[in-house]
Amino acid sequence: MAEIGIRALHKAFDGADVLKGVDLTIENGEFISLVGPSGCGKSTLLRIIAGLEPQSSGEIWIDGANADGVRPSARNLAMVFQSYALYPHLSVFDNIAVPLRMKRLSVLERMPLIGRLMPSLRRAERTIREDVERVAGQLEISSLLKRKPGQLSGGQRQRVAVGRAIVRQPRAFLFDEPLSNLDAKLRVHMRAEIAQLHRQLKTTFIYVTHDQAEAMTMSGRIAVMIGGELIQVGAPAAIYDDPSDIRVAEFIGTPKVNAFPARVRSDGRLEALGHVLHATTPSPAGECRVCVRPERIELGASGLLSGTVVHLENLGSEAFVHIGSAGMNAPVVARVNDPSQLPAIGAATSYGFAPEAIRAFDAGGKRIATSVPSRIERPREMAIV
Amino acid sequence: MSDAIATLQEVAAAPRMRVRIFARSRTAGRSRAAYALAAPALILMLMMLLGPLAGVIALSLTDYQLGAPSFSWIGLSNYQEMFADRVFWISLKNTLTYVAIVVPGAVALGLGVALLIQSGTGLRSLYRTVYFLPVMATLIAMAIVWEFMLHPQFGLVNGLLRAAGLQGHSWLQDRDTALYSLCVIGIWQATGFNMVLFLAGLVSIPKHLYDAAEIDGAESAWARFRLVTWPMLAPVTLFVVAISAIRSFQVFDTVQVLTKGGPSKSSEVLIYTMYTEGFEFFRSGYGAAVTVVFLGFVLSLTLLKSVLGRREVHYA
Numbered sequence: 001m002a003e004i005g006i007r008a009l010h011k012a013f014d015g016a017d018v019l020k021g022v023d024l025t026i027e028n029g030e031f032i033s034l035v036g037p038s039g040c041g042k043s044t045l046l047r048i049i050a051g052l053e054p055q056s057s058g059e060i061w062i063d064g065a066n067a068d069g070v071r072p073s074a075r076n077l078a079m080v081f082q083s084y085a086l087y088p089h090l091s092v093f094d095n096i097a098v099p100l101r102m103k104r105l106s107v108l109e110r111m112p113l114i115g116r117l118m119p120s121l122r123r124a125e126r127t128i129r130e131d132v133e134r135v136a137g138q139l140e141i142s143s144l145l146k147r148k149p150g151q152l153s154g155g156q157r158q159r160v161a162v163g164r165a166i167v168r169q170p171r172a173f174l175f176d177e178p179l180s181n182l183d184a185k186l187r188v189h190m191r192a193e194i195a196q197l198h199r200q201l202k203t204t205f206i207y208v209t210h211d212q213a214e215a216m217t218m219s220g221r222i223a224v225m226i227g228g229e230l231i232q233v234g235a236p237a238a239i240y241d242d243p244s245d246i247r248v249a250e251f252i253g254t255p256k257v258n259a260f261p262a263r264v265r266s267d268g269r270l271e272a273l274g275h276v277l278h279a280t281t282p283s284p285a286g287e288c289r290v291c292v293r294p295e296r297i298e299l300g301a302s303g304l305l306s307g308t309v310v311h312l313e314n315l316g317s318e319a320f321v322h323i324g325s326a327g328m329n330a331p332v333v334a335r336v337n338d339p340s341q342l343p344a345i346g347a348a349t350s351y352g353f354a355p356e357a358i359r360a361f362d363a364g365g366k367r368i369a370t371s372v373p374s375r376i377e378r379p380r381e382m383a384i385v
Numbered sequence: 386m387s388d389a390i391a392t393l394q395e396v397a398a399a400p401r402m403r404v405r406i407f408a409r410s411r412t413a414g415r416s417r418a419a420y421a422l423a424a425p426a427l428i429l430m431l432m433m434l435l436g437p438l439a440g441v442i443a444l445s446l447t448d449y450q451l452g453a454p455s456f457s458w459i460g461l462s463n464y465q466e467m468f469a470d471r472v473f474w475i476s477l478k479n480t481l482t483y484v485a486i487v488v489p490g491a492v493a494l495g496l497g498v499a500l501l502i503q504s505g506t507g508l509r510s511l512y513r514t515v516y517f518l519p520v521m522a523t524l525i526a527m528a529i530v531w532e533f534m535l536h537p538q539f540g541l542v543n544g545l546l547r548a549a550g551l552q553g554h555s556w557l558q559d560r561d562t563a564l565y566s567l568c569v570i571g572i573w574q575a576t577g578f579n580m581v582l583f584l585a586g587l588v589s590i591p592k593h594l595y596d597a598a599e600i601d602g603a604e605s606a607w608a609r610f611r612l613v614t615w616p617m618l619a620p621v622t623l624f625v626v627a628i629s630a631i632r633s634f635q636v637f638d639t640v641q642v643l644t645k646g647g648p649s650k651s652s653e654v655l656i657y658t659m660y661t662e663g664f665e666f667f668r669s670g671y672g673a674a675v676t677v678v679f680l681g682f683v684l685s686l687t688l689l690k691s692v693l694g695r696r697e698v699h700y701a
Binding site for chain 2: 047050051052071072073074077078079081082083085086087088089090098099102103107110164
């Protein structure tokens with residue numbers, strides 16, 4: 001159990017800034033995901049927390065103590081690697097036992113032949129055996145203990161890696177993209193297992209991933225990193241629904257959010273693709289972008305905008321309609337909940353969205369506030385929108 | 386209705402039968418072609434590799450002398466004579482001593498140098514080249530350099546010893562030190578080769594294993610070496626040990642140039658015995674018998690390596 005504080009953390013590799021001043025406090029027992037596109041510095045941040053990489057400046061605090069210069073093992077954090085990093089020459093049992101042996105046995109006791117002569121070794125080995133078997137039972141890998149990692153499937157290796165992490169009862173767990181080497185089905189399954197593990201252990205979990213679905217489904221909080229900076233930290237729902245930056249809006253959610261080129265008119269109203277929207281903003285007039293999630297796009301004759309259906313994605317339970325529109329670089333994607341009601345490819349269609357669905361961002365990508373004026377005050381505009 | 390079904394089945398079965406007949410004749414043709422294509426390699430292998438081996442074994446059962454017009458089969462007399470010969474046993478003991486010193490020395494030094502080069506950041510290729518120089522240089526030429534260095538009067542080694550206030554030594558002329566001096570040269574020569582092999586092995590160890598070891602509590606360099614480096618290098622180490630052992634069994638150049646097996650047989654080794662018997666005393670049959678013993682050692686080393694390699698160090 002640990003509270004981890006990250007203060008003004010900078011990291012540069014050969015002059016290139018990888019982390020540009022990261023501040024984050026991770027609460028005790030929290031499941032937080034660091035999510036971002038590849039190369040955003042999230043893995044580097046995790047390695048710095050683990051102590052595998054020194055920071056250029058800034059501080060890491062673990063449970064109120066500065067962790068600078070503290071060896072990785074002394075920080076008592078466990079890490080699960082993307083490639084699992086199991087020792088290929090050791091059996092599953094020995095792999096899980098490594099952290100215990102390193103901690104509980106002396107250098108002499110670990111010696112191959114001399115160690116056998118030490119009377120204390122047998123006692124220590126017995127407790128290690130008990131601990132390893134308990135963890136193996138918990139992860140349902142008891143039958144695999146004698147095998148080598150090379151004889152295991154990807155999912156089994158993943159469990160062994162988790163077993164090696166939890167056996168030492170660390171203060172926090174660091175996961176570095178642990179599911180990205182698994183196939184899609186297993187990944188969904190392991191997602192649930194890791195979330196379950198967190199509920200069971202109630203320890204701090206820091207989970208690095210580039211897969212926003214993993215972050216959304218497992219974590220209590222998400223920290224979105226882009227270009228070496230933390231852009232937004234918050235609960236999954238808040239990140240999804242209330243993004244503070246257009247990069248966050250575009251990164252979180254599949255399919256990607258629809259971004260319409262728009263501008264703020266001098267009277268404070270928003271205008272997208274030449275249509276005045278039923279929304280106002282206090283921001284100064286100028287270029288901006290209006291984003292709407294695919295599930296908030298409504299197809300139908302009552303819509304304000306029009307285009308041609310260019311592509312259909314029917315997933316069975318839902319479907320996505322891609323609509324090519326004049327003035328848009330990318331097709332607008334709309335979710336249709338009933339796939340039996342799909343338009344044909346090439347058909348002209350109109351679409352629209354409720355003013356409440358609008359998330360507007362200024363030219364720099366920062367979120368600007370929007371409000372929907374009460375319809376009673378401005379009855380005339382009802383006809384336009 | 387049933388007729389129709391039967392006809393349908395026949396129609397369906399017919400092409401399958403035809404395919405099978407066709408396939409059989411094609412397999413036969415293909416295997417004949419395969420043998421024909423493999424024949425040149427097979428014949429060459431018999432002629433160049435297995436033929437001479439059989440020849441040597443056959444020769445060791447005769448009293449053939451180099452250049453003699455005839456020979457007769459004498460059974461195992463050569464072996465009887467050899468096993469009764471004091472020189473053969475000295476030669477065998479010296480060879481085994483040489484192997485027992487050079488193999489651990491060259492493997493340990495090669496590994497040590499490789500680890501040092503790998504852990505440093507600068508001048509890697511310079512160090513690699515420097516340590517690899519002895520491998521590239523002709524050993525006979527290098528042996529002459531060593532002869533000068535070890536010269537009792539004006540040699541560099543004794544010069545340094547004298548400068549340090551120690552007494553010099555007639556390294557190659559003293560029967561107590563001649564073999565060990567050759568061992569030092571052997572280690573000097575083999576270290577670079579082993580280093581290159583170990584470097585290749587070190588590069589292929591995944592970096593994340595060291596990260597995992599660090600997290601798991603392997604804080605000292607020794608603990609990480611024991612947990613990751615040494616086991617991960619096991620296949621390379623096995624190969625290096627086998628190659629070093631075989632090459633040490635073959636030691637000849639330095640003996641021929643520096644000591645000629647002396648003084649008083651103190652640096653006599655198997656290949657040198659074989660050479661003197663076969664090409665100086667022209668006793669080809671006896672020389673062949675010595676060669677067979679040498680081949681026996683090399684063969685058993687190779688077998689040991691492949692057995693161990695299969696059982697112990699196969700991870701994937």
